[in-house]
Amino acid sequence: MSNRFSDCTVVVAVVVAVVWLTSPPAAGQAPPAPAAGCPGQSAQFHPCALAKAKTFRPPRTPDDKPDMQGFWRGPGLSATENIEEHPSTPDGDDIGGASLIANTPDGKVPYQPWAVAQRRENRERYIEPNILCFLSGVPRTMYMPTVIQILQPPGYVVVLLEGGHRNRIIPTDGRVHLGESLKLWNGDSRGRWEGNTLVVDVTNQNARPWFDQAANFYTDTAHMVERFTLIDPDTIHYEVAIEDPNVYTRPWKITFPLRRVTEKGYEFIEDACHEGERDGPMLRSLGYRPYPGVRPGSPR
């Protein structure tokens, strides 16, 4: 998953990344596949899914919550390359894809000017955190190119990832958030049910993960609210509203469909993120450093 760079291609990838920053998006990129009868592109999928959610009656768990249990696939590899629209790269390292962003006019992250410069600096100085097998953070955990499993024991929603054996355990029993000073890679998640929607409030971010390989980022003042809603038996509308007054000019949203994996008897394989991973030391030898997290005005 996160280790798809081989030792040699990563150098090429860094060079290509710089070129691609100044190139226009490639034309003729295949749009994401439709889901539940809605267009696959996030900006169009979002309103269509909201409308479907009004009429769909989801199956229920024994404790009478909407039943989202099972295996699901998110938007695939391109999302974790870059949540903004991006072309495939000539070396094939990026497959390219559409924007994952639902509600900004240009489909881009609404950065403040300092943050645009910071994103560039992130790429130039730091090792993409996933390469070092750190936790992917929220929301990136939800769109890693891997299958996820949702389980709903009473009082919890549990999200397991096949890739890297990662997990999120989301209490839905109304408990309060952890104290503000405790900062975590995945933040602190607290869920509640609003009608047929699971709403998850995420705070306490240490902000050391990135949104993607393109170094899109947030800071430790970020507040995120996720919403999971079944819109047909095999599709979840996932959205996350992101606020961080230190970084963005306005709140914004990522959205995409989670599609049910329908293979009978599907079972996770065991995936160890670190097995055979050698890119970290190589990148360090080239002068890249682990990303420490940033704030506006952080020394560089």
Place this chain on the structure above:
Amino acid sequence: MDTREAALAELEVERYTPIDNDHLNYEATIEDPKVFTRPWKISMPLYRRVESLAQLGEYLCVEFANELLYAQYSKLEGK
């Protein structure tokens, strides 16, 4: 026979048995005739955490952990 074959030949059966509201008995039977003279067991109680807000901590096991934690204090990184 190399150790890999030995590992493949191993049979392990786990049993989880509640013994009251807050305790489980855990037992595992290990059987591998190529390695052991007889089947044998480990057994232990598992205790329920009873704090009302008990939750698992976030755990991050990363290779080169020392370097990642302390690199800023080393000569290479301490600039």
